[in-house]
Amino acid sequence: MRALPEGRVLTDPDVVDSYARDRTFVEPGKPLGVVLAASRDDVVATLRWASEHRVPVVPRGAGTGLAGASTAGDGSVVLSLHRMTAIKELSPADEIAVVEPGVITADLDRAAREHGLMYAPDPSSYEISTIGGNLATNAGGLRCVKYGVTRDSALGLEVVLADGRILQTGRRTMKGVTGYDLTGLFVGSEGTLGVITSATVRLRRAPAVPPxxxxxxxxxxxxxxxxxxxxxxxxxxxxxxxxxxxxxxxxxxxxxxxxxxxxxxxxxxxxxxxxxxxxxxxxxxxxxxxxxxxxxxxxxxxxxxxxxxxxxxxxxDAKERLGACLVEDVCVPRSVLPDMITAIEAAAARHDVKICTVAHAGDGNLHPVFIFERGLPEPPANVWAAADDVFTHALELGGTLTGEHGVGVLKRRWLALESGPVAQEVQQGIKAVFDPLGILNPGKAI
Amino acid sequence: MRALPEGRVLTDPDVVDSYARDRTFVEPGKPLGVVLAASRDDVVATLRWASEHRVPVVPRGAGTGLAGASTAGDGSVVLSLHRMTAIKELSPADEIAVVEPGVITADLDRAAREHGLMYAPDPSSYEISTIGGNLATNAGGLRCVKYGVTRDSALGLEVVLADGRILQTGRRTMKGVTGYDLTGLFVGSEGTLGVITSATVRLRRAPAVPPxxxxxxxxxxxxxxxxxxxxxxxxxxxxxxxxxxxxxxxxxxxxxxxxxxxxxxxxxxxxxxxxxxxxxxxxxxxxxxxxxxxxxxxxxxxxxxxxxxxxxxxxxDAKERLGACLVEDVCVPRSVLPDMITAIEAAAARHDVKICTVAHAGDGNLHPVFIFERGLPEPPANVWAAADDVFTHALELGGTLTGEHGVGVLKRRWLALESGPVAQEVQQGIKAVFDPLGILNPGKAI
The missing domain is CATH 3.30.70.2190 (Alpha-Beta Plaits)
Structure with a gap:
């Protein structure tokens, strides 16, 4: 790590622990340290060092994830991108922006609005979460019922691969079909394929009148x-x-x-x-x-x-007052939204769990929040049993385990129910193409 | 190929030749035969046989491609999907359809309109091209300035891999982030990663009044x-x-x-x-x-x-009256559309080539059509020189070689100018995950 400028690496155990957690209850391990990347060069240096020493790297934006994807394990290095906050370009004529991964989502939206534009994706965390984290999880939000999810706004990426090579994906244009869609592949890959150091995103005309x-x-x-x-x-x-x-x-x-x-x-x-x-x-x-x-x-x-x-x-916030929260994220075809809500109520009754549900109803995306006693190391068995009921029912209704939060670590145990063995095998194959040593956020997403 | 029912395999040389061409001037080789797949089982049988005998397979929809992606070489088997024409499901409540790959694009649109919906992607060929071909090339069209390209309407796929295994990608829901985006990876991959046998696509509300x-x-x-x-x-x-x-x-x-x-x-x-x-x-x-x-x-x-x-x-059609046509497809950031048009005019003058241009102007996507003498085996040197000028200029302006037609064989020689060596290497790696023997549409797309 000598290639990194002074002050980029933190090793104080308390500080490291704070960078090893996300917004879930998932208890992290003991990482070796935290790199506060300030540039692409810092990311390259970190990944080269990590490849050489076979050290796992856990990329991280603002740590607002709800699936445990940025929780860091024993002996890993946390690679935080939150200091890379430059909006490098904002073109009103082309309706695009080029940004570093640490830009806060709402800040980009505000910058765009100065030109009559907007950055559409707005996860509930958008005042505190980063574009990099939004890309890594393919974040959704309230507006996506009309404007689509983060992937629909991602045109091109600069990515540092596990061995430090730099990959450019996508384009600055509205359309383009040169080669495979590597941009789409990285969006939602939860830091397991590479580290995004720059993104070209699509902006849209902001509505002219208040909604x-x-x-x-x-x-x-x-x-x-x-x-x-x-x-x-x-x-x-x-x-x-x-x-x-x-x-x-x-x-x-x-x-x-x-x-x-x-x-x-x-x-x-x-x-x-x-x-x-x-x-x-x-x-x-x-x-x-x-x-x-x-x-x-x-x-x-x-x-x-x-x-x-x-x-x-x-x-x-109202739910967090009630106790610790397991925030879930199933998505079903819109026509069966009432059936899914009924199934959630039944699961709550069957397993005696308090579940509060909000839904991005236009998308069929439900967030049942399972309330449990604060201070427990993880949700008790009846909460997991109720969650299992909810997941199983969502899949039976033609739905998915996660509409917008990602798989992280929390949903991996149900992954096989949704993705068959062939899909899991090809995903492992793709992972190996980008990260043959398996150092990038191991144990997450797939 | 004994696993295929009678009548599925054509070997008459004239018939085979007609299935070995697309809408370009690219001269095909001499394929062994044509399989007219009527079901997923036929596709599985064909690919198993081809894997066993190391025979290249060239998947094909209606053969309306403009980049040579479905031209078939010597010793290959053409796998035509155009008989798989079932609209298996059309759900107005969920605004989705599940279709076989041979469905004509405009037929799906018409079926959707009976329910007040539409299928938005409308390449100029949409009365004759298939959904499968549109997916394989990530086809655009006139309406995509508002509604996006084919990828934006693809929710999930059923794909037969080179070895005959069946892969399910994506979902029936509007949102979903379980695992890597395999659906997006297949869209635009020009039959080099697998053969699409079913697609779940998004429909949209049709406008209530005439435009x-x-x-x-x-x-x-x-x-x-x-x-x-x-x-x-x-x-x-x-x-x-x-x-x-x-x-x-x-x-x-x-x-x-x-x-x-x-x-x-x-x-x-x-x-x-x-x-x-x-x-x-x-x-x-x-x-x-x-x-x-x-x-x-x-x-x-x-x-x-x-x-x-x-x-x-x-x-x-007006241009085709003038001679043979090389139809190109550059896309640039919208702000430099006039510069790109100027560059096309300059290339025409410099190399004494007739070029007629139409553009999907809202997307910055231009189709310069290079006219040359009919009956030539391929465009003369001055046409290629002018095309080279156009491509080079498009890339200098921050554009791409192909907005919606794909790379096929015609644009492969310029590929390295747009995709760097790292991107080309990872694409070859991904190809090897899905098709380790390299039998799927070799020499195309990447």
């Missing part, structure tokens, strides 16, 4: 699910469409008193950022009423919109 | 390029935006007499399929006038729209 928002309360989750189906079928193209269950609403109400009515068992919050957003939001409102909504509010005032969306934003 | 269309004539290509930039910067989100140069317009006028004025050196044709399409088309019209357009027509009547778009549709 119009509605919030609707339902007596049953099924009614709310039917409203979602009706809204999507009517071609409303919401830019956001979030569903909250009773358990989540209670957690929020206990904390912030939102005046939750006894008969309210689901809330649907939607938005349109179209030029005629107010009209679209009113159409969505009517479809909610047609499907049994008891109370509906619509607004295109930025302040009221903030209040309506604010309820959704409180969801995670 | 509104404008056509504008300009005295210079630069003015037309400036109009494109202004339209995109204004956030008009055209659903189609095509640019035709003077040479193309002359070819069309000579054939069909469209009343081409002497001062018209470019035509821009655009469309909006938004709910307020007429308003948007009028805004685009004004931006054309602001940028020097001499004549502009706007209409949302289906018949007039057909007439305006019809000019664009005639472009390729």
């Amino acid at each position: 119009a928002t509605f919030a609707a309360e339902f007596g049953s989750l099924r009614d709310a699910g039917a409203a979602v189906a009706a809204i999507m079928a009517a071609g409303c193209q919401p830019s956001l469409m979030e569903l909250l269950d009773r358990a989540t609403l209670e957690a929020i109400d206990d904390w912030r008193n939102i005046g939750l009515e006894p008969g309210t068992n689901a809330m649907l919050i939607g938005q349109s950022d179209a030029a005629d957003g107010q009209v679209v939001a009113e159409r969505m409102e009517r479809l909610c009423v047609d499907n049994g909504a008891s109370f509906v509010a619509v607004s295109s005032s930025p302040q009221e919109t903030e209040e309506l969306i604010g309820v959704r934003r409180m969801a995670y | 509104a269309t404008f056509a504008a004539e300009f005295g210079s290509l630069r003015d037309a390029g400036a109009a494109v930039a202004a339209i995109m910067a204004a956030g008009c989100q055209p659903s189609l935006m095509e640019l035709l140069d003077r040479a193309t317009l002359e070819a069309i006028d000579d054939w069909r007499n469209i009343g081409l004025e002497p001062g018209t050196n470019a035509m821009l044709i655009g469309q909006s399929d938004a709910a307020d399409g007429q308003v948007v088309a009028e805004r685009m019209e004004r931006l054309c006038v602001d940028n020097g357009a001499s004549f502009v027509a706007v209409s949302s009547s289906p018949q007039e729209t057909e007439e305006l778009i019809g000019v664009r549709r005639m472009a390729y």
